[in-house]
Amino acid sequence: MARRHLRLPFPLLSRNPTPLARHALCTSTLETPAAAVETPEQATEEAVEGAAAPNLPRREEPLHETILHMIRRRPWTTRLETSIRLHSPSLDAPLVHGVISGAAATGRADLALQFFRFAYRRAGFRPEPATFALLVPILASRRMLNHARCLLLDTMPSFSIAPDEATLAALIAAYGKAAIPQEAVKLFRMMPDLGIPRTALSYNAVLKAILCRGREAMARRIYNAMIADGVAPDVSTYNTLIWGFGLCKKMESAVRVFGDMKGHGVTPDVTTYNTLLNAWVRAGDLESARKVFDEMTGAGIERNSVSYNVMIRGYVASGKVEEAVGLFTEMGEKGVRLSEKTFAALMPGLCDDQGKVAEAQKAIDNMAERRLTPKDKSVFLRLVTTLCRAGDLDGALEVHRKSGKFKHVLVDLRQYGVLMEGLCAGRKFDSAVEVLDELMEKGTLLSPKSPVLEASAYNPVIEHLCNNGSTNKAETFFRQLMKKGVDDKVAFNNLIRGHAKEGVPEAAQEILTIMARRGIPTDPESHALLVNSFLKKNEPADAKIALDSMMEQGHLPSPSLFKSVMVALFNDGRVQTASRVLKSMIEKRVTENMDIAHKILETLFMRGHVEEAIGRVNLMVENGCMPDLDKLLVGLCENDRVMEAQKLADFALDRDFDVGFSTYDRVLEALYTEEKTLPAYSMLCKIKNKGGVVDQKGCDALLESLKSEGYSKQADILSRILMENAPSTSKKGKRVAMGA
Template structure:
């Protein structure tokens, strides 16, 4: 069987030739003849001079360009000889023909053109060449195409080894229907079956988990007249027991006995393994007794299987008895034996027993393997024996043995960190690097988190630098992600110590892995804001908005403060609006700081909009600043906006100081604004002092706006708000002078009627 896996030499002639002159010399080619510059070559044995005279030339077989012309000068002949010398150095080996064909199939589509190219390349096809091409094909599809083509094209007639190799390749690639067809069609091609071919197919079906088909192939052997020995039965037992079909295995075992086939030690080993796999202890013990009754003595594999079975049932007493019995029969335990015992002791949490076995195996010169270390180390961690675990890890590292299960390193890291031995935990990471085990973000995360908890931030930052520099987070094969408690700890530290830029570079790698941590985002905003980088903070804020990550009120406050400290009140207002949109209620100090900055920057209307937001949110402080904003709006001519804000204030129970506003407007000659404000107050029956009326009317008269003064005075008198009529008489005089006699007459009658009413009232009193 072993011979079918070896590359076979096929019969073909190399197309690469040495470029040397063809001679008829009877002696073998001596390379020193071509490289020597002397007339004689001295043999190391007899020191006999060897003549270097030119041999006779066979003109029938020699090429024209290699003939030496005696008529040429000696210097010319020497130069021609020099040009014909073989270059110094080792010649590269020519590519094998099968490798060339495999490379062609890997780089080109399987077409008629490729087939013609292969046919032109190969002088003669034989089974050796076909076997080697199939063996070296890049995948099973290439192998099957070449196999089918050479057969259908009549280039070769496949022999037994070629069929066997093709069945193995197709079985390994789970192309079982193709393998089955090739096997069953063999007699049509004149190739006989043998048991080994069916064994390969049965095993392939078993690896694919198709037990029923494996059984059918086994039964087919009997129908086709293929002899079934213990070898094919052993393969079938392994297939069906792997799937837990122990009852079926017992039936076929009885059928094997009835057929006169004696079970071997290997048969019993497989049966015992399968029964323990199905947790059938009693059945396994009966077969073990039957094995001994047939005179078949157990070997080391049998004992290992039985010990492993007892370990599955956590019966270490019986396992220990078998282990002692094995040594008593001079059957030397192997590394598998000791590893199985260690696994059993770890399973029952007898960690001292596991350590005892570990030391015993080393004392007998048996070196632990990767499975041994992978079994022992997690048990030591569970048992709290971290000093022993550290020694075992050091031994494994010194021997450069990498465990099969890399999860033990995460367990070691967690256990060492929980005990507070951070140096030992850091040593675990160094061991991983030394053993060339891929470190992942989760490993770094455990160390970073505990370094931060221990206030050893310098080491945490160094680990973070390696993590970011090597882009370990972004490795697609990573399975251990960093926990939020780890990256939030280091991000918070960096942001609070003026290193927010480093924290952002780190967190952007986390974002590429889909992490959207609210705390980390808000810490970045706080950090950038404290460091005076509000634009960077606002960029983070926009990312949070796009991704729907909630924003903290404190982060907004710091961002607003950062913008204000840089003299950018407009951006602070945008941040304030975002804060309100996110459902946060800024306090009065935040509103005041933004409004003051906008007001001082001359952005009165923007400050007015902030004031509106503040009032709508029910914040009733900062009335002094509100008065300044209203006054500025009125003075700048934004009367309607000012009146709208005033209306909003009144609706929310905040009454502005109208007397002060009217007084200021009158003094500064803003008569239209004063007139509209006074009209607004009269319509809403606001309380106004009498001097305020007089100031407005005086200002209107002084500005020559007599009709406006007449109109507002009429409203004032209708509301009964006039204390005396002195200003009215003056207004009548001005109306008459300007030719508005009608208005003067109306106003005069109103005043007279008011004066009569007042006189009657006094008389009654």
Template sequence: MLNHARCIVLEDMPKKGFELDEDMFVLLIDSYGKAGIVQESVKMFSKMKELGVERSVKSYDALFKVIVRKGRYMMAKRFFNKMIDEGIGPTRHTYNVLIWGFFFVNEVANCSQGIFAVDRINDGLRLLEEMKSVGIKPNNVTYTTLLPDLCDAGKMTEAKDILKEMVRRRIAPKDNSIFLKLLNSQCKAGDFESGCGSMDRLEKQKFLFRQLLKKGVEDPLAFNNLICGHAKEGTPDSAFEILKIMGRKGIPRDADAYRLLIESYLRKGEPADAKTALDSMIEDGHLPDSSVFRGVKENMDLVAKILEALLMRGHEEEALGRIDLLMSSQCNVNFDSLLSILSEKGKTIAALKLLDFGLQRDCDIDFKSYDKVLDALLAAGKTLNAYSILCKIMEKGGVTSWRSYEDLIKSLNQEGNTKQADILSRMIKGDDKSHENKKGKKKASVAA
């Protein structure tokens, strides 16, 4: 019932001889502001002077809070100048309210207001400098207000200066999310090192990571960006240590963080560490993408690990595409090793596709690998698949010592695939005769 309250203060109380004080008007200014009626708040503030009620920084602060909450940026500047003209000195609270207001306006500004939003941020920074010039030290509220929008506006130099000041004064942000935003922006910009240049590496780790963990802040985005920052600055060991801690605490780790870590190790000429990071990446459920593959192509042990991971997880087409790329680049692929692993692990479809790929391109594959794949297919009850690949092996003239022909023929008959069983039987008999003929010709040649 704001209008009733207003009538009591402005009409009833003066008629009855009650003295009006600043606190009554501060309450009205604040109440109208909370109701969203800014013009009435301004009227109440103006009425104070008309009625002879002295205005101090308290009533100005109440008015500033109402004005900036509604984004009335220019109005706030005018009243601030008026306050200075009246000889009323702003307090830390005054500066915090105004700085918050100028930066809050930046958050609600759209594209068409972009230039004005930047102006408001600059005005906020000028207020900060003025605040310090009159001996008023910013507190955690001030920093909490400044940092997010400085990051969003791309003013990382100013943000870094504020961070250094906070470290020097040992002031932690009031809201941890503010600190995380700063951390994300610095790491994304690839400027993590200079952003914390005032601290040595051990202090950075404690301040940027362990301190957050101690406070119970486990933000995956911030920590993954921290890993990326270390990887970009060429300190993969620090990044890997954070990855391990995240793993122990169950904090999700991103594929991009792993990718940058692997690339960082490779740039430093440490393929063994890159392989360890790759193993961790695969164990964490992430599949290396093409960029990782290109980056580790010169380290064939890593390539084999990637191909194995793709095939084991059912990404056969992607793996075969990688193999095709390697072969076109004159890089050798160990088909025998991959076929052996897949067969032993029961990944029969992946083994079948890989073997078929190798046969089509006349790759160098040991006959023992043929046998392992055929045994795995037969053991898994995939008789038609075994029949199909065996026919291709024989058509290609592949030599195999496989001794389970009869078992395959028997299984085909039992499953009703009598036609395939008959074809395979005649192929095997024809193959045996071919071998006998070749042996006979060889003996005749020797005799001659």
């Protein structure tokens, strides 16, 4: 009997499975909620977390980091909560605090809150005052203000934990940063009801919150209430008031607060002086700011980098770059630390002054040596712009290259534009193309945050590329600009000219199609180049299409262009197509190059397209361009196209065109020869009715033919006509009358 193998629903990990494995086996038959269904990858991860291989050493890590890793990598489900309980059946305060701190450190305050709720609702954790002191500021700093408020006012009392001032002050400050001062004031006024005594900590928080919105009158009232309540202001209180009044440009109030400090026994510190300095600079009073700056040393306050930065920024904003450079030099001499803010304050003044560009370049080198990245990334753009305007293109290129070496600096797209424009203006086209290559390689052009390049920046380099056999590169560049919404007529026409010159008219035609679809006007020169490009490739049909497109765009082709297309079509055997070009030319009242027109007409007749040919003749006459009908008729007769000649002669007779009698004689003679008796009779009657003179012998022969063929009636009519219009003069030099 064959042995039957049992198939286990789970892999057999070991004889003594781990708690996680036991849990998997026990719950294998339980119905899993839809929200708790996990992917295979998540199930594998869970198994790896819970079941270590028996022979592999497992890296020990703190339990809170393991739990943090789990909640960051997996969706929050009941199975995840079960996994957490398996790792730690009981959650103590250090573990919960560790997970909350770790989640906050990774920017996931939402996970910190979710884990906290799980811990006290379903894992038996009882929060401590330190738990709320940790979590509320985290939520407040991440603008999760409603959650923080609920924890403070609802959750804490439910655990018989009274809110403390520090936690409440953190929430008040967060409302101020979120520009919701009314909520900050509500919390501040609620403190006595919550049994929380107010100290300078909460007063400072609410003062800053309301001063952020410029409410200095309310700040004065709260400050007066602070004094009335017997709460002693500290240095931070006065610094906040000076900062707020300076923000509102209430300098009298700021100076008064600065004077009140000594009256209350509070000594100003370096932050106090720097705040007052900044207030004066913001108010535009550099003289008062300089007095405060100079008084610092006398007051025993050592000026720091912030003090210098504020003054440098003020001098630069006022156009006093020399004074700013002097303070910058003084910082180096005194060993004051140069920071990113120092260079951010100084560089705008150096970059915008052509006389200071050398110092600006030195400052950039200094920043690179100190590995300082400027916070104001526009300094490179401004310096490159200044150097290009001064004609120092090599210097501009050098600054551009250095800007790309700073960490976290994405070179401004406008900087590329200024540089390409300057290089093209200075005839340094090769360098401009290198800058373009760099721009396209980095993909800066397609960044959604990047502005659109100015036409003066991209058109010169596109024109250069199109004039030097690199139209494909120019088109690739311009198509990226098109994705940003650029529809530039000059660039489009340059691309058409470039493709046409390079012998790729199909690509030029595609550009023309795009222009027509977008309603962008074209240049006649571009169309002419496109037509000639097709002609050079021996593609006259496409040349004709391009010529039609040119006329559809409202441009009038030159007589030579019309002729070139007609000649090419004619030589290619496309006579009727050439005839249509001839029609367009005549309708545009272009009357040059009639030699090719005669060839087209003659060939149309020769091929039997009589109606079309006669229509072209009529069109030419109506537009004051009379063809040589004598030459046409004689040529048709010589080529044995008698019936075509007869139809043309009838057309000329019906419209009284000026045709020589000898020409008609020639046609009649051909008809006699071909024994076309009735057509000859009809034509002869028309000639005689108009008073024309023809050869008598031919008439006599025609009469005999009519009689012999049984057309006696026509013979009698012709006989009478000949007798009535007997010639009285010599027919030498006569032509059929036009107005008979």
